[in-house]
Each structure stands twice: as structure tokens, then as C-alpha cells.
Amino acid sequence: MPYSIMLDAGHGGRDPGAVYNGRQEKIDTLSLTLAIGQILQERGIDVLYTxxxxxxxxxxxxxMEANEAGVDFFISIHRNSFPQDNAVSGVESLVYDKSGIKLEMAENINEQLEGIGFVNLGVKARPGLVVxxxxxxxxxxxxxxxxNSDTDNMLFDDNFSDIALAIAEGILDTLGINTPVVPLPDENEAPVAPLPDENTYPDDAFPNEDNVPVVPLPPRYTVQTGAFRNPLYAERLRRELSELDFPASVVEGNGLYRVMVGVFPTLHDAAETERRLRSAGYQTVIVSQ
Structure with missing residues (x-):
């Protein structure tokens, strides 16, 4: 069953939100919210809007709309403001308290936006906000x-599509939707390299004078613990695993940064490491190399 998210474009109607040189927050938030929603829908998320x-x-x-709809998450998009023009710039996210998946999602969104060029002002707890x-x-x-920061407005206008994608990616990374599903090998069906039989090899399979056949190497296994589009997330997970004495590394490919633990000669060895990782609270999948 897909996740459901209600997206809220801050302010609207008679409430313009913050205003600067004729620019209205309610217009920026609506256009950005609709762009984010389109990306999430394309990734299989059920999106509702306030x-x-x-x-x-x-x-x-x-x-109340979000509660009545029974959605899984509520994301409200705003622009910030400061009493003095061009005195402060950057992105920040607000949560009721700094705990749980909402904090993780807020941090992921901020880091994605930081990658575009915004200053990351962090996540703050604001229990008094109604939404x-x-x-x-x-x-x-x-x-x-x-x-009311010319720097931030330039970033917003010049990178609008990237900003929408960054926020969507921060949400999707938190939900694990950007992690590709890799089939888990069945231990009973693990491939076994056959014993070489000289009669089964063509003539060109014996490249040396002693006519020693080239035998394919048996498969090796590794344990994948995450796959991210943002290398910052992958490196953060790698460091975390390394501190727990797991031999983690980051492998780049096809636009993703995968965090892998170990290289094992047998499926049994990989499964033992996977068991330890899952006991430590990590999501895992064994892949063959």
C-alpha cells in the first residue's frame, strides 16, 4: 500500500504570508508545492493538497483536513522572513519535537537543499505551531x-525544479523509496561453480600451453544497507556503520550511492553479517557480485 502525504502550500487567499519587494510567500509556496506533489506522485506516493x-x-x-484524510505525513512549505532585509539566508525545517521519523525527514530535506546551495540552518522544534x-x-x-534575502530568492528562482526535486528526494529517502529492491538470494538455490570438464570447453577456452581451462570464479556476496541519490547520506551511514565495526564502503553506480558491508565468499557468511546488521536495527539485502 503506497504512502500518503498531504502537502500544504503555506498561507493563501487573504493571507499573503511574508512579502518582499512585491514578492508574496503564498505564490512561491503554491508553485513549489504543486511541483513537489507531481514528483511524489510519479514515484507512487498518494498526494493530497490543502x-x-x-x-x-x-x-x-x-x-483537521490532514487528520480526517488519515494521511501518513503532513508537509508544509513556506518561505522564511527576518526583520532586517538581506541579513539572514538559508533553509530550516520545523517539527513539533526533535524525535522520530519527522526529525529524520526534516534533516534529509535540509541536506538535499544544502546540496543546491542553501545554507543549512538546521531543524528546530516549534511545538506551538498549529499545523x-x-x-x-x-x-x-x-x-x-x-x-527577504536576495541570495535565497536567486537560488529559488534559478533552481526551482531542483528545489522541488530536492524536497521530494528528502521525503523519499526517509521512506526508503529511493532504495532499489534487490532480490534476496535463496541459500538453497545459491549458484555453485561446476567442476571443469575438458570436453565441455571450446578450443579457445584453453589460452595457455598447458591447456588449463579458464574456470569462472564463484560468486561473492555483500550486504547492502542503503542506496541514496545524495552522497552525503551514504557517507553518513558509512561512518555510522564503521563506528560499529562493520566494514562499510560506498559504491557509486547508475546515479546511486550504495552503502555495502563486507565481501564474503559464501552466502552463509553474508547471512551472518546481515543478521548482525538487522539486530542493530538496519535494513539490509544480500547481493551477489
């Missing part, structure tokens, strides 16, 4: 740069 046009709903109404306090599901409010 608004898709320029209308006003109170924060309480938005929280964070009254929602019954994990909720994150993302402040996508300061609307």
Missing part, C-alpha cells in the same frame, strides 16, 4: 529560504 489555488484556510483547518501540534501524523514545516 490547496491548489489561491484560497485561504486557517492552520487549524489544514491540520505541527494539531496534526496526528508526523509533520514537517520547511522554510525554503528567506523571502
Amino acid at each position: 490547496r491548489t489555488t489561491d484560497i485561504y484556510e486557517s492552520p487549524y483547518q489544514k491540520a 505541527l501540534r494539531r496534526t496526528k501524523m508526523p509533520a514537517v514545516l520547511v522554510e525554503v529560504g528567506f523571502i
Whole structure:
């Protein structure tokens, strides 16, 4: 069953949000929210919106809509503001408290946006915000740069599509949806290299003078613990595993950074390491090389 997420474009209607040189927060948030939603839908997420046009709903109404819909997550998109123009720039995310999957999702979103060029101002607990306090599901409010920062506005306008993708990727990475599904080998069906039979090899399979056949090497196994589009996430997981004495490394390929643990000659050895990793709370899959 797919995840469901309600996306909230901050402010709207009679509430323009923060305003700077004629620029209105409610317009930026709506366009960005719709772009994020399209990406999430393409990845199989059920997306609902608090608004898709320029209308006003109170924060309480938005929280109640999410609760009544029974969605899995609530993500609210905003632009920040500071009393003095061009004094502060950067992205930050707000959560009810700094715990659980909402904190992980907020951190992942911030790191993705940092990769675009925003200053990462971190995650802050704001238990007084209605959309964070009254929602019954994990909720994150993302402040996508300061609307009264020329630096952030330039980043926002010049990298709009990348920003939408970054926020979507932060959400998807948290849910594990960006991790490819690799079939788990069945120990009873593990491939076994056959004994060489001279009669089964063609003439060109004996490249040396002693007519010694070239025997394919038996498969080796490794344990994958994660796959990310952002190398920062992969490196963070690698360091975490290394601190627990797991021989972790990052392997790049096909646009993904995979975190792998060990190289094992037998499926049994790989399965033993996988058991230890799962006992430590990590999601794993054994892959053959």
C-alpha cells in the first residue's frame, strides 16, 4: 500500500504570508508545492493538497483536513522572513519535537537543499505551531529560504525544479523509496561453480600451453544497507556503520550511492553479517557480485 502525504502550500487567499519587494510567500509556496506533489506522485506516493489555488484556510483547518484524510505525513512549505532585509539566508525545517521519523525527514530535506546551495540552518522544534501540534501524523514545516534575502530568492528562482526535486528526494529517502529492491538470494538455490570438464570447453577456452581451462570464479556476496541519490547520506551511514565495526564502503553506480558491508565468499557468511546488521536495527539485502 503506497504512502500518503498531504502537502500544504503555506498561507493563501487573504493571507499573503511574508512579502518582499512585491514578492508574496503564498505564490512561491503554491508553485513549489504543486511541483513537489507531481514528483511524489510519479514515484507512487498518494498526494493530497490543502490547496491548489489561491484560497485561504486557517492552520487549524489544514491540520483537521490532514487528520480526517488519515494521511501518513503532513508537509508544509513556506518561505522564511527576518526583520532586517538581506541579513539572514538559508533553509530550516520545523517539527513539533526533535524525535522520530519527522526529525529524520526534516534533516534529509535540509541536506538535499544544502546540496543546491542553501545554507543549512538546521531543524528546530516549534511545538506551538498549529499545523505541527494539531496534526496526528508526523509533520514537517520547511522554510525554503528567506523571502527577504536576495541570495535565497536567486537560488529559488534559478533552481526551482531542483528545489522541488530536492524536497521530494528528502521525503523519499526517509521512506526508503529511493532504495532499489534487490532480490534476496535463496541459500538453497545459491549458484555453485561446476567442476571443469575438458570436453565441455571450446578450443579457445584453453589460452595457455598447458591447456588449463579458464574456470569462472564463484560468486561473492555483500550486504547492502542503503542506496541514496545524495552522497552525503551514504557517507553518513558509512561512518555510522564503521563506528560499529562493520566494514562499510560506498559504491557509486547508475546515479546511486550504495552503502555495502563486507565481501564474503559464501552466502552463509553474508547471512551472518546481515543478521548482525538487522539486530542493530538496519535494513539490509544480500547481493551477489
